[in-house]
Amino acid sequence: MSLAQNAPPTPAVPDDRATEFTAVQGGEQYSGGSLLVEAYAAIWIILMAWIFMLWRKQATLGERLDGLERTIDRAAAELEKNASPSARAKG
Protein backbone atom coordinates (compact mmCIF):
# COMPACT_ATOMS: atom_id res chain seq x y z
CA MET A 1 0.00 0.00 0.00
CA SER A 2 1.55 3.30 -1.00
CA LEU A 3 1.61 6.45 1.03
CA ALA A 4 -0.39 8.27 -1.67
CA GLN A 5 -3.35 5.92 -1.11
CA ASN A 6 -3.44 6.62 2.63
CA ALA A 7 -3.11 10.35 2.24
CA PRO A 8 -6.27 12.35 3.09
CA PRO A 9 -8.09 13.93 0.11
CA THR A 10 -6.89 17.38 -0.76
CA PRO A 11 -9.32 19.97 0.69
CA ALA A 12 -11.10 22.15 -1.87
CA VAL A 13 -9.59 25.55 -2.10
CA PRO A 14 -11.99 28.52 -2.48
CA ASP A 15 -11.19 28.82 -6.18
CA ASP A 16 -12.49 25.26 -6.84
CA ARG A 17 -15.88 25.93 -5.32
CA ALA A 18 -18.96 26.92 -7.33
CA THR A 19 -19.56 30.62 -7.17
CA GLU A 20 -22.73 30.73 -9.29
CA PHE A 21 -25.68 28.61 -10.36
CA THR A 22 -26.72 28.73 -14.00
CA ALA A 23 -30.11 27.48 -15.19
CA VAL A 24 -30.32 24.76 -17.82
CA GLN A 25 -31.12 26.25 -21.22
CA GLY A 26 -34.19 24.55 -22.74
CA GLY A 27 -35.25 21.01 -21.85
CA GLU A 28 -37.75 20.17 -19.12
CA GLN A 29 -37.53 21.98 -15.82
CA TYR A 30 -40.07 19.82 -13.98
CA SER A 31 -40.95 16.22 -14.66
CA GLY A 32 -44.63 15.96 -15.66
CA GLY A 33 -44.89 12.48 -14.12
CA SER A 34 -43.55 13.67 -10.76
CA LEU A 35 -45.88 16.67 -10.73
CA LEU A 36 -48.85 14.41 -11.49
CA VAL A 37 -47.94 12.06 -8.65
CA GLU A 38 -47.46 15.01 -6.27
CA ALA A 39 -50.87 16.44 -7.24
CA TYR A 40 -52.56 13.07 -6.79
CA ALA A 41 -50.85 12.54 -3.43
CA ALA A 42 -51.87 16.05 -2.31
CA ILE A 43 -55.54 15.30 -3.05
CA TRP A 44 -55.54 12.19 -0.86
CA ILE A 45 -53.46 13.75 1.92
CA ILE A 46 -55.87 16.70 2.18
CA LEU A 47 -58.92 14.44 2.18
CA MET A 48 -57.43 12.02 4.71
CA ALA A 49 -56.42 14.93 6.98
CA TRP A 50 -59.98 16.26 6.88
CA ILE A 51 -61.49 12.82 7.56
CA PHE A 52 -59.06 12.44 10.49
CA MET A 53 -60.24 15.83 11.81
CA LEU A 54 -63.88 14.67 11.55
CA TRP A 55 -62.97 11.49 13.40
CA ARG A 56 -61.37 13.58 16.19
CA LYS A 57 -64.53 15.73 16.44
CA GLN A 58 -66.68 12.63 16.64
CA ALA A 59 -64.40 11.21 19.37
CA THR A 60 -64.83 14.45 21.38
CA LEU A 61 -68.61 14.20 21.02
CA GLY A 62 -68.41 10.57 22.16
CA GLU A 63 -66.54 11.61 25.32
CA ARG A 64 -69.11 14.33 26.07
CA LEU A 65 -71.92 11.84 25.51
CA ASP A 66 -70.25 9.32 27.86
CA GLY A 67 -70.03 12.01 30.55
CA LEU A 68 -73.68 12.90 30.12
CA GLU A 69 -74.76 9.25 30.28
CA ARG A 70 -72.74 8.68 33.47
CA THR A 71 -74.36 11.73 35.07
CA ILE A 72 -77.84 10.55 34.10
CA ASP A 73 -77.11 7.03 35.42
CA ARG A 74 -75.84 8.47 38.72
CA ALA A 75 -78.92 10.67 39.06
CA ALA A 76 -81.20 7.74 38.28
CA ALA A 77 -79.46 5.59 40.89
CA GLU A 78 -79.83 8.34 43.50
CA LEU A 79 -83.51 8.71 42.61
CA GLU A 80 -84.01 4.98 43.01
CA LYS A 81 -82.19 4.97 46.36
CA ASN A 82 -84.34 7.82 47.68
CA ALA A 83 -87.53 6.19 46.44
CA SER A 84 -86.73 2.78 47.95
CA PRO A 85 -87.36 3.58 51.68
CA SER A 86 -90.72 5.13 50.91
CA ALA A 87 -91.64 2.16 48.75
CA ARG A 88 -90.63 -0.19 51.58
CA ALA A 89 -92.65 1.85 54.06
CA LYS A 90 -95.71 1.55 51.84
CA GLY A 91 -95.14 -2.20 51.42
Add this chain to the structure above:
Amino acid sequence: MTTLTRKSGKRWSDSLFVPLLAVTTLLLLATIHWAFLKAPVEARMGIVQKIFYFHVPSAYAMYIGATACFIGSVMYLLKPTDARDALGRAGAEVAIVFGAIVLITGPLWAAKAWGYFWTWDPRLTTAMLSWLVYVAYSVLRGFSGDGPGERKFAAALGILGAANLPIIHYSVQKWGGQHPTVVTGKGGGLQHPDMKIAFWLGMIAFTFFAGTLLWTRVRLELVKSRLAHAEEDAIDLGLDDRTET
Protein backbone atom coordinates in the same frame (compact mmCIF):
# COMPACT_ATOMS: atom_id res chain seq x y z
CA MET B 1 -87.91 23.56 33.13
CA THR B 2 -87.13 21.58 30.04
CA THR B 3 -86.74 17.85 30.00
CA LEU B 4 -84.21 15.57 28.44
CA THR B 5 -85.52 14.31 25.14
CA ARG B 6 -84.16 11.47 23.15
CA LYS B 7 -84.62 11.24 19.41
CA SER B 8 -84.04 7.64 18.55
CA GLY B 9 -84.79 5.52 15.54
CA LYS B 10 -83.55 5.62 12.01
CA ARG B 11 -84.68 8.40 9.72
CA TRP B 12 -85.51 7.64 6.08
CA SER B 13 -82.62 9.81 4.93
CA ASP B 14 -80.14 7.64 6.87
CA SER B 15 -80.93 4.64 4.71
CA LEU B 16 -79.91 6.65 1.63
CA PHE B 17 -76.42 7.34 2.95
CA VAL B 18 -74.88 3.90 2.32
CA PRO B 19 -76.08 3.71 -1.33
CA LEU B 20 -74.79 7.27 -1.84
CA LEU B 21 -71.39 6.29 -0.44
CA ALA B 22 -71.29 3.19 -2.67
CA VAL B 23 -72.16 5.18 -5.82
CA THR B 24 -69.54 7.83 -4.91
CA THR B 25 -66.85 5.17 -4.43
CA LEU B 26 -67.65 3.49 -7.76
CA LEU B 27 -67.66 6.84 -9.59
CA LEU B 28 -64.30 7.84 -8.07
CA LEU B 29 -62.77 4.50 -9.07
CA ALA B 30 -64.17 4.87 -12.59
CA THR B 31 -62.70 8.39 -12.81
CA ILE B 32 -59.26 7.18 -11.70
CA HIS B 33 -59.45 4.31 -14.20
CA TRP B 34 -60.51 6.55 -17.09
CA ALA B 35 -58.16 9.43 -16.33
CA PHE B 36 -55.02 7.31 -15.89
CA LEU B 37 -55.62 4.29 -18.12
CA LYS B 38 -58.06 5.31 -20.87
CA ALA B 39 -57.62 9.02 -21.60
CA PRO B 40 -54.67 9.63 -23.94
CA VAL B 41 -51.65 11.73 -22.98
CA GLU B 42 -52.03 15.33 -24.17
CA ALA B 43 -49.84 16.20 -27.16
CA ARG B 44 -48.20 19.42 -25.92
CA MET B 45 -48.23 19.20 -22.12
CA GLY B 46 -47.75 15.48 -21.73
CA ILE B 47 -48.89 13.41 -18.75
CA VAL B 48 -49.20 16.41 -16.39
CA GLN B 49 -52.42 17.40 -18.20
CA LYS B 50 -54.13 14.52 -16.34
CA ILE B 51 -54.20 16.79 -13.26
CA PHE B 52 -57.04 18.54 -15.11
CA TYR B 53 -59.40 15.56 -14.49
CA PHE B 54 -59.21 16.23 -10.71
CA HIS B 55 -58.44 19.95 -10.65
CA VAL B 56 -61.59 21.15 -12.45
CA PRO B 57 -64.00 18.76 -10.63
CA SER B 58 -62.41 19.91 -7.33
CA ALA B 59 -63.11 23.54 -8.28
CA TYR B 60 -66.69 22.54 -9.04
CA ALA B 61 -66.93 20.73 -5.67
CA MET B 62 -65.64 23.90 -4.01
CA TYR B 63 -68.52 25.79 -5.66
CA ILE B 64 -70.97 23.17 -4.28
CA GLY B 65 -69.62 23.67 -0.76
CA ALA B 66 -69.68 27.45 -1.14
CA THR B 67 -73.27 27.34 -2.45
CA ALA B 68 -74.31 25.17 0.51
CA CYS B 69 -72.64 27.67 2.85
CA PHE B 70 -74.47 30.53 1.12
CA ILE B 71 -77.87 28.80 1.33
CA GLY B 72 -77.32 27.85 4.98
CA SER B 73 -76.15 31.38 5.85
CA VAL B 74 -79.06 33.17 4.13
CA MET B 75 -81.58 30.80 5.69
CA TYR B 76 -79.96 31.18 9.11
CA LEU B 77 -80.19 34.97 8.94
CA LEU B 78 -83.86 34.69 7.96
CA LYS B 79 -84.70 32.19 10.69
CA PRO B 80 -81.95 30.86 12.97
CA THR B 81 -81.97 27.09 13.46
CA ASP B 82 -79.25 24.55 14.25
CA ALA B 83 -79.75 22.75 10.93
CA ARG B 84 -79.29 25.93 8.89
CA ASP B 85 -76.18 26.86 10.82
CA ALA B 86 -74.86 23.31 10.36
CA LEU B 87 -75.37 23.56 6.59
CA GLY B 88 -73.43 26.85 6.48
CA ARG B 89 -70.56 25.49 8.55
CA ALA B 90 -70.37 22.18 6.65
CA GLY B 91 -70.47 24.01 3.30
CA ALA B 92 -67.58 26.26 4.33
CA GLU B 93 -65.45 23.26 5.31
CA VAL B 94 -66.19 21.45 2.05
CA ALA B 95 -65.21 24.65 0.18
CA ILE B 96 -61.94 24.82 2.15
CA VAL B 97 -61.03 21.18 1.49
CA PHE B 98 -61.74 21.23 -2.24
CA GLY B 99 -60.37 24.76 -2.56
CA ALA B 100 -57.07 23.55 -1.07
CA ILE B 101 -56.99 20.76 -3.65
CA VAL B 102 -57.57 23.31 -6.43
CA LEU B 103 -54.87 25.67 -5.11
CA ILE B 104 -52.30 22.87 -4.84
CA THR B 105 -52.99 20.87 -8.02
CA GLY B 106 -53.27 24.04 -10.19
CA PRO B 107 -49.75 25.33 -9.44
CA LEU B 108 -48.32 21.80 -9.91
CA TRP B 109 -49.81 21.78 -13.42
CA ALA B 110 -48.64 25.36 -14.02
CA ALA B 111 -45.04 24.47 -13.14
CA LYS B 112 -44.94 22.31 -16.23
CA ALA B 113 -47.26 24.29 -18.52
CA TRP B 114 -46.12 27.83 -17.69
CA GLY B 115 -42.70 27.21 -16.17
CA TYR B 116 -43.62 28.68 -12.78
CA PHE B 117 -45.95 27.68 -9.96
CA TRP B 118 -47.90 30.87 -9.37
CA THR B 119 -48.80 34.14 -11.04
CA TRP B 120 -51.27 36.81 -9.95
CA ASP B 121 -53.69 35.90 -12.74
CA PRO B 122 -57.31 37.11 -12.16
CA ARG B 123 -58.75 33.62 -11.77
CA LEU B 124 -55.97 32.40 -9.50
CA THR B 125 -56.16 35.52 -7.35
CA THR B 126 -59.96 35.50 -6.99
CA ALA B 127 -59.98 31.75 -6.26
CA MET B 128 -57.41 32.23 -3.49
CA LEU B 129 -59.35 35.20 -2.12
CA SER B 130 -62.53 33.13 -1.97
CA TRP B 131 -60.71 30.26 -0.27
CA LEU B 132 -59.33 32.66 2.34
CA VAL B 133 -62.87 33.90 3.08
CA TYR B 134 -63.94 30.33 3.91
CA VAL B 135 -60.80 29.81 5.99
CA ALA B 136 -61.74 33.00 7.89
CA TYR B 137 -65.28 31.63 8.35
CA SER B 138 -63.94 28.37 9.78
CA VAL B 139 -61.36 30.05 12.02
CA LEU B 140 -64.09 32.36 13.35
CA ARG B 141 -66.33 29.40 14.15
CA GLY B 142 -63.49 27.44 15.67
CA PHE B 143 -62.15 30.09 18.02
CA SER B 144 -65.02 32.44 18.88
CA GLY B 145 -67.57 30.19 20.57
CA ASP B 146 -70.95 29.08 19.28
CA GLY B 147 -73.31 31.84 20.37
CA PRO B 148 -76.03 33.41 18.19
CA GLY B 149 -73.87 36.52 17.60
CA GLU B 150 -70.92 34.51 16.30
CA ARG B 151 -73.24 32.42 14.16
CA LYS B 152 -74.78 35.54 12.59
CA PHE B 153 -71.38 37.12 11.91
CA ALA B 154 -70.18 33.88 10.29
CA ALA B 155 -73.37 33.75 8.19
CA ALA B 156 -72.59 37.22 6.85
CA LEU B 157 -69.09 36.01 5.98
CA GLY B 158 -70.63 32.98 4.22
CA ILE B 159 -72.70 35.30 2.05
CA LEU B 160 -69.64 37.45 1.28
CA GLY B 161 -67.70 34.34 0.21
CA ALA B 162 -70.45 33.35 -2.23
CA ALA B 163 -70.50 36.85 -3.75
CA ASN B 164 -66.97 36.13 -4.98
CA LEU B 165 -67.97 32.95 -6.87
CA PRO B 166 -69.33 34.62 -10.06
CA ILE B 167 -66.23 36.83 -10.07
CA ILE B 168 -63.99 33.72 -10.10
CA HIS B 169 -66.05 32.17 -12.87
CA TYR B 170 -66.20 35.19 -15.18
CA SER B 171 -62.76 36.62 -14.35
CA VAL B 172 -61.25 34.73 -17.30
CA GLN B 173 -63.69 36.30 -19.76
CA LYS B 174 -63.58 39.79 -18.22
CA TRP B 175 -59.91 40.31 -17.44
CA GLY B 176 -58.11 37.73 -19.57
CA GLY B 177 -55.06 36.24 -17.92
CA GLN B 178 -53.25 32.98 -18.50
CA HIS B 179 -55.69 30.49 -17.02
CA PRO B 180 -56.92 28.04 -19.72
CA THR B 181 -60.55 28.08 -20.86
CA VAL B 182 -60.74 24.56 -22.25
CA VAL B 183 -64.16 23.73 -20.83
CA THR B 184 -66.12 26.96 -21.06
CA GLY B 185 -64.14 29.11 -23.48
CA LYS B 186 -63.10 29.01 -27.11
CA GLY B 187 -59.98 26.94 -26.60
CA GLY B 188 -61.29 23.98 -28.61
CA GLY B 189 -62.24 21.85 -25.64
CA LEU B 190 -61.28 18.23 -25.11
CA GLN B 191 -60.38 16.74 -28.47
CA HIS B 192 -60.54 13.03 -27.68
CA PRO B 193 -63.74 11.16 -26.65
CA ASP B 194 -61.92 9.39 -23.78
CA MET B 195 -60.76 12.79 -22.48
CA LYS B 196 -64.40 13.92 -22.44
CA ILE B 197 -65.53 10.75 -20.64
CA ALA B 198 -62.75 11.11 -18.02
CA PHE B 199 -63.66 14.76 -17.46
CA TRP B 200 -67.41 14.22 -17.12
CA LEU B 201 -66.93 11.15 -14.93
CA GLY B 202 -64.75 13.32 -12.70
CA MET B 203 -67.39 16.05 -12.56
CA ILE B 204 -70.16 13.58 -11.61
CA ALA B 205 -67.91 11.72 -9.13
CA PHE B 206 -66.84 14.90 -7.35
CA THR B 207 -70.47 16.13 -7.22
CA PHE B 208 -71.39 12.95 -5.37
CA PHE B 209 -68.20 13.14 -3.29
CA ALA B 210 -68.90 16.71 -2.21
CA GLY B 211 -72.52 15.75 -1.44
CA THR B 212 -71.43 12.78 0.69
CA LEU B 213 -68.87 14.81 2.64
CA LEU B 214 -71.35 17.65 3.09
CA TRP B 215 -73.95 15.28 4.44
CA THR B 216 -71.46 13.65 6.83
CA ARG B 217 -70.34 17.04 8.14
CA VAL B 218 -73.91 18.35 8.56
CA ARG B 219 -74.85 15.23 10.53
CA LEU B 220 -71.85 15.62 12.82
CA GLU B 221 -72.70 19.28 13.43
CA LEU B 222 -76.35 18.42 14.18
CA VAL B 223 -75.31 15.72 16.67
CA LYS B 224 -73.04 18.29 18.34
CA SER B 225 -75.95 20.76 18.63
CA ARG B 226 -78.27 18.09 20.04
CA LEU B 227 -75.66 17.08 22.59
CA ALA B 228 -75.17 20.71 23.62
CA HIS B 229 -78.95 21.06 24.13
CA ALA B 230 -79.03 17.79 26.11
CA GLU B 231 -76.25 19.11 28.36
CA GLU B 232 -78.20 22.33 28.92
CA ASP B 233 -81.28 20.28 29.77
CA ALA B 234 -79.19 18.24 32.22
CA ILE B 235 -78.09 21.45 33.95
CA ASP B 236 -81.73 22.60 34.12
CA LEU B 237 -82.59 19.29 35.80
CA GLY B 238 -79.87 19.88 38.39
CA LEU B 239 -77.41 17.38 36.91
CA ASP B 240 -74.68 19.97 36.70
CA ASP B 241 -71.66 17.70 37.06
CA ARG B 242 -72.03 16.63 33.45
CA THR B 243 -68.51 17.58 32.39
CA GLU B 244 -66.98 14.94 34.62
CA THR B 245 -65.56 12.31 32.26
